[in-house]
Every structure is written in C-alpha cells, then in structure tokens.
Amino acid sequence: MSDANPLLRFDYLVDQRAAIVAAVLEHLELTVATVALGLLLAALLAGVALRWRWLRPTISAGTAALYTIPSVALFALLVPSTGLSRSTALIPLVAYTLVVLVSAILDGFDQVPRPVEEAAEALGLTPRRRVLRVRIPLALPVIISGLRVATVTTVGLVTLAAIVGQGGLGRLILDGLRRAFWTPLTVGAVLSIVLALLLDAAFVLLERRLAPWAVRRTARP
Amino acid sequence: MSGVRLAQAALPRDITLREWLLDGASWTGEGGILPSLVDTLTLFGAVMLVATLLAVPTAAVLAHLGRARLIGAWLVNVGRAVPTFALAALLVPISLRAGYGFEPWPIFTALTLMALPPMYLGTYTAVSGVDRAAVDAARAVGLRGRAVLRQVELPLALSIILTGVRVSAVQVIATEPIRAFLGGDGLGRYVRDGLGQRNTTLIVGGAALVAVLAGLVALALAALQRLLVPRGVRRLQAVGASRDVPA
Numbered sequence: 001m002s003d004a005n006p007l008l009r010f011d012y013l014v015d016q017r018a019a020i021v022a023a024v025l026e027h028l029e030l031t032v033a034t035v036a037l038g039l040l041l042a043a044l045l046a047g048v049a050l051r052w053r054w055l056r057p058t059i060s061a062g063t064a065a066l067y068t069i070p071s072v073a074l075f076a077l078l079v080p081s082t083g084l085s086r087s088t089a090l091i092p093l094v095a096y097t098l099v100v101l102v103s104a105i106l107d108g109f110d111q112v113p114r115p116v117e118e119a120a121e122a123l124g125l126t127p128r129r130r131v132l133r134v135r136i137p138l139a140l141p142v143i144i145s146g147l148r149v150a151t152v153t154t155v156g157l158v159t160l161a162a163i164v165g166q167g168g169l170g171r172l173i174l175d176g177l178r179r180a181f182w183t184p185l186t187v188g189a190v191l192s193i194v195l196a197l198l199l200d201a202a203f204v205l206l207e208r209r210l211a212p213w214a215v216r217r218t219a220r221p
Numbered sequence: 222m223s224g225v226r227l228a229q230a231a232l233p234r235d236i237t238l239r240e241w242l243l244d245g246a247s248w249t250g251e252g253g254i255l256p257s258l259v260d261t262l263t264l265f266g267a268v269m270l271v272a273t274l275l276a277v278p279t280a281a282v283l284a285h286l287g288r289a290r291l292i293g294a295w296l297v298n299v300g301r302a303v304p305t306f307a308l309a310a311l312l313v314p315i316s317l318r319a320g321y322g323f324e325p326w327p328i329f330t331a332l333t334l335m336a337l338p339p340m341y342l343g344t345y346t347a348v349s350g351v352d353r354a355a356v357d358a359a360r361a362v363g364l365r366g367r368a369v370l371r372q373v374e375l376p377l378a379l380s381i382i383l384t385g386v387r388v389s390a391v392q393v394i395a396t397e398p399i400r401a402f403l404g405g406d407g408l409g410r411y412v413r414d415g416l417g418q419r420n421t422t423l424i425v426g427g428a429a430l431v432a433v434l435a436g437l438v439a440l441a442l443a444a445l446q447r448l449l450v451p452r453g454v455r456r457l458q459a460v461g462a463s464r465d466v467p468a
Contacts, residue, residue, distance in 0.1 A: 007314055007315070007318075068391055068395060068435055068436065068439050069395070069432050069435065070394070070395040070396070070397075070398050070409075070428075070431045070432055070435050071395065071396065071398075071399075072398035072399060072401070072402075072409050072412050072428070072431060073398065073412065073427075073428035073429070073431040073432040073435075074428070074432075076412040076415070076416065076424045076425075076427065076428040077424075077425060077428045077429075077432075079416065079421075079424055080421045080424065080425060149301075152301070152302045155304060156303075156304025156305060156306065156307065157304075159304050159306045159307050160306045160399060163402055163412075163413075163416060164416070169307075170306070170307075173306070173307065173310045174402065176310075177310065177313065177402070177403065177404065182314040185310055185311070185313070185314060186311065186314070188307070188310070189307040189308070189310045189311035190307075190311065192304050192307040193303055193304060193307050193308065193311070196302045196303060196304055197299065197302050197303070200298065200299075200302040
C-alpha cells in the first residue's frame with residue numbers, strides 16, 4: 001500500500017498547484033491581518049497603560065489570561081455566535097498576539113534611558129515629538145522582536161484555525177487527515193513550518209537592519 | 222485505511238449544557254468526561270516529565286559550564302517557531318506507516334518539542350544569572366564544580382527555573398486538545414464532536430471543560446511554585462526583583 005499513498009505524490013503537487021498557492025496566500029493574508037490588528041489594539045492598550053499607570057497591572061494580567069485560554073476552546077467558543085466565518089478565526093488570533101505585543105511595547109518604552117528623554121525635553125521637543133522622534137525609535141528594536149514572536153506564533157495558530165473552516169494551509173492538513181491521503185497533509189504541514197521559519201528569519205534580518213547596535217536577545221522563558 | 226474517526230454516538234441536538242453536564246452518563250463510561258480527562262492528564266504528565274528531564278539538567282549543566290550559549294539560543298528560537306499542530310500532523314502518517322498508529326507518538330513528540338524551549342531558556346538564563354559573588358564565595362569555602370551547581374546555583378535559580386517549567390506546562394495543557402483533531406481523543410474530543418455534529422452544547426461545553434482545566438493547571442502550578450521555592454530565596458528575589466530578574 002505504501003506506493004498508493006506515499007507521504008508526497010508529485011502528480012498531486014502539479015495538479016493542485018493553484019490550490020496550494022491559494023492556501024499559502026490565504027495563510028499569509030490571515031497572518032498579516034492578525035498581526036496588523038493585534039499591533040493596533042496593543043498600541044491602544046499600551047497607550048492606556050502608559051497614560052493611566054494604575055491600569056497597567058490589569059492590562060498585563062488580562063492579556064496574559066487571554067493567552068492561557070486553549071486555542072481549540074477559543075476558536076470553538078465563537079462558533080455559536082459568529083459561525084464558521086473569518087471573524088471566528090480572527091478574534092482569537094488577535095487576542096493571542098496581545099500579550100506579546102503589549103508587553104513588547106511597554107518594555108520598549110521602559111528601556112528608553114531617562115537621560116535621553118531628559119535631553120529631548122531640554123532641547124524643547126514637545127511631548128508629542130518626544131514620543132514620535134525619541135521614544136518610539138528607541139523602543140523599536142524591542143517592539144520588532146515582539147512582532148517577530150507574535151507573527152511566528154500566529155502562523156502556527158492560523159494552521160489550527162482550519163478547525164473552524166479558515167486558515168489556508170491548515171485546511172490541507174485536515175483534508176489529508178480526513179481522507180487519510182497524506183500528500184495534502186504533508187504539503188500543508190511542511191509549508192506552514194517553512195513559512196514560520198522564513199518569517200522568523202526575515203524578522204531577524206529586519207532587527208539587524210533597524211538596530212544594528214542592539215542585537216538584543218529576548219531572554220524570556 | 223480510513224481517515225480520522227468521527228464521533229461515535231451523536232448527542233441530541235436540543236440537549237442543554239446543564240442537561241449534558243448533569244447527566245452521569247456524560248461523565249463515565251466510553252468517551253465520558255472523566256476518562257477523557259484522565260487521557261489528557263496522562264499525556265500532559267508524560268510530556269512534562271520527559272521534557273523536564275531533557276531540558277532542565279542539560280540547560281543547568283551547560284549554563285554552569287558557560288557553554289553552548291549561541292547554539293542554545295538558536296535552537297530555542299527555531300523550536301519556538303515550528304508550529305506544533307503542523308508538526309504533529311506531519312508525524313501522523315509517519316507513525317501510521319511505522320505501525321504505531323494515530324496515537325500517542327505524534328502528539329507526544331510535538332508537545333514535548335513545544336515544552337523544551339521555555340524550560341531550557343528559563344534554566345539557562347537562571348543559572349547563568351546567579352550572582353557571581355555567591356558562586357565565588359562558594360568556591361572560596363571549598364565547594365567544587367558540581368557541588369557549586371547543586372548547592373548554590375540551582376537553589377538560587379530555582380524560582381526562575383520553575384517559571385520556565387510553568388510556562389511550558391501552561392502551553393502544553395492549552396495545546397493538548399489539538400490531539401482530538403489528529404486522530405486521538407482526550408478532553409478536546411467534545412469540541413471536535415460538537416463541530417462535527419453542529420451541536421452548540423457540545424462545542425461550548427467542550428471548550429469550557431478544556432479552558433477550565435488549563436486555568437486550574439495554571440493556578441496549581443503557580444501555587445506549587447510558591448511552595449517549592451525556599452522562603453529565604455524568595456525574600457532574596459523580592460529584594461532583587463526591581464533589578465534584572467527576568468519575568
């Protein structure tokens with residue numbers, strides 16, 4: 001039987017190449033949408049935490065608590081209200097990025113040296129310009145490494161969004177499992193692993209370009 | 222060979238969450254909640270045991286010797302990047318063709334690989350971050366290599382090591398339900414069956430069970446961590462916490 005159903009059948013690759021490309025694009029699209037929305041929401045939350053300091057522990061604990069909800073549960077819980085739609089996938093995916101992104105933004109702002117901020121103030125920069133021209137650029141390396149973790153995690157979770165009928169490459173995996181036909185499973189799994197590693201590598205390059213002076217390791221278990 | 226099993230017995234569509242959870246038959250017997258819980262906890266325990274034994278001693282010794290910093294960091298990053306669901310799925314046909322069946326090797330391997338990086342990183346960071354003065358003092362009073370590690374570095378690093386283990390454990394218990402979509406069962410089976418049967422009660426009830434278990438495990442581990450760290454070390458860390466102890 002091994003030849004009827006090998007791990008990879010090349011004729012399938014050729015036949016289905018349009019579907020495979022479409023799955024990769026859908027996967028990327030969902031990943032980009034998730035991280036973009038996540039960053040927007042995280043920036044808002046971090047802004048709130050910086051402006052009203054007493055809210056900071058609540059925001060940190062809240063986003064951390066969201067992260068401990070099992071992915072299968074969070075995807076499934078939304079099905080009764082939003083069905084098997086894009087939102088059902090997007091809401092949990094965005095929720096999972098928040099813990100990483102909010103703490104990256106806050107850590108990034110925290111590590112801007114006081115003397116630099118004081119110098120900017122002494123030079124007469126308005127508070128708005130101090131944020132835009134000094135604090136954000138200096139916080140950028142930490143924020144980028146947060147984006148890296150969020151993006152890579154999202155690629156993996158998008159695969160799982162297939163259980164609610166979304167998520168490009170994950171659908172190939174589930175399809176392969178349901179039919180016990182291994183080629184789509186192998187294609188979906190290998191491509192999502194490759195996609196995650198490629199994006200991870202891309203972020204490493206971006207980090208080096210944007211902050212060559214600080215190849216900072218996010219030492220955080 | 223057939224594909225992934227679907228639900229055996231369909232639950233009535235109009236059953237309420239209350240009825241399902243209060244019916245003794247939902248809890249015991251074939252496919253009941255209790256046996257599924259045992260399934261899940263068994264896999265969780267096995268994964269945590271193997272991953273801890275692999276990651277913590279290795280990282281502690283390497284950090285003690287000051288070796289493998291770069292390769293370790295690189296492996297941790299790669300390990301964190303690889304999607305667990307995809308990896309487990311990829312292992313399914315390999316396991317089947319080798320005659321080991323759907324379960325438990327693919328999911329066990331994928332979860333163990335997922336558990337390693339946080340523990341390794343936590344242990345490595347913790348041991349190499351131990352105050353040099355304490356290590357030097359230990360050497361000055363005559364402790365040698367391994368005794369320094371066992372009697373000074375490990376106790377001082379314990380709290381952060383346990384944080385790493387806890388982060389791993391929370392991830393593993395939260396990810397374990399994917400097993401139900403990979404030809405296995407465990408507590409995630411009700412979500413899968415609910416989605417398959419379009420039964421909202423099962424979906425919501427199953428998701429709640431999985432989420433409650435993950436929450437309880439997280440709380441239990443936080444309590445265990447408090448219990449295991451010696452009070453003196455804890456006080457020491459409360460003092461140093463404002464400095465540079467990683468979260």
